[in-house]
Amino acid sequence: MTSFRRWFLAALAASTAKAEAVQKSDLQLPLSAVVYQAEVKEIFVTSYEAYQKYAWGYDDLLPVSETYYDGRNGWGASIADAMSTMWIMGLTDWFEQAVDHTANTDFTISHTPDTVSLFETTIRYIGGFLSAYELSGEKYPVLVEKAQDLADLMAYA
Numbered sequence: 001m002t003s004f005r006r007w008f009l010a011a012l013a014a015s016t017a018k019a020e021a022v023q024k025s026d027l028q029l030p031l032s033a034v035v036y037q038a039e040v041k042e043i044f045v046t047s048y049e050a051y052q053k054y055a056w057g058y059d060d061l062l063p064v065s066e067t068y069y070d071g072r073n074g075w076g077a078s079i080a081d082a083m084s085t086m087w088i089m090g091l092t093d094w095f096e097q098a099v100d101h102t103a104n105t106d107f108t109i110s111h112t113p114d115t116v117s118l119f120e121t122t123i124r125y126i127g128g129f130l131s132a133y134e135l136s137g138e139k140y141p142v143l144v145e146k147a148q149d150l151a152d153l154m155a156y157a
Contacts, residue, residue, distance in 0.1 A: 041089050044082075048094065051078055057101065059112075072120060074111025076101055080128035087135045095136070102129060103142045107150045118157055125150055 047061075055061040055068035059077040062069055071077075079098045086095040110116065126147045133143040 070112045073116050075105050077124050080125045083128055083132035084135055099140050102146050107153055118154060
């Protein structure tokens with residue numbers, strides 16, 4: 001086990017911090033919130049369906065040309081970015097499809113010749129996996145495992 005991994009796991013085990021509610025418990029939403037919520041979900045679903053059709057597994061959809069671009073290693077950055085949103089919106093089938101994609105991603109292979117930002121990799125992939133894990137009630141440990149695998153690889157950058 002690498003020293004970084006040992007340190008990270010020790011820090012994780014020692015941490016007692018958990019996500020907490022950020023909204024007031026007695027928050028009253030306006031009646032129109034339900035309409036806006038449905039509209040936002042419809043926009044997300046339409047956009048993600050286009051991603052699935054034209055760019056599944058790649059980083060970004062190029063909607064005008066109906067193709068894709070891999071500027072973040074080609075591991076499916078849009079999938080990692082969208083996982084928390086899918087969970088919040090109740091799109092469980094898509095979420096589980098995203099978890100399966102993540103579980104089968106080999107982070108040792110970059111699919112782009114471009115220089116890739118460590119910051120973007122950290123917030124999109126590692127942050128995306130860990131927030132999805134937390135939001136899902138810690139039901140998908142593979143998300144933590146893959147975040148850890150990627151963090152280990154980045155430790156030498």
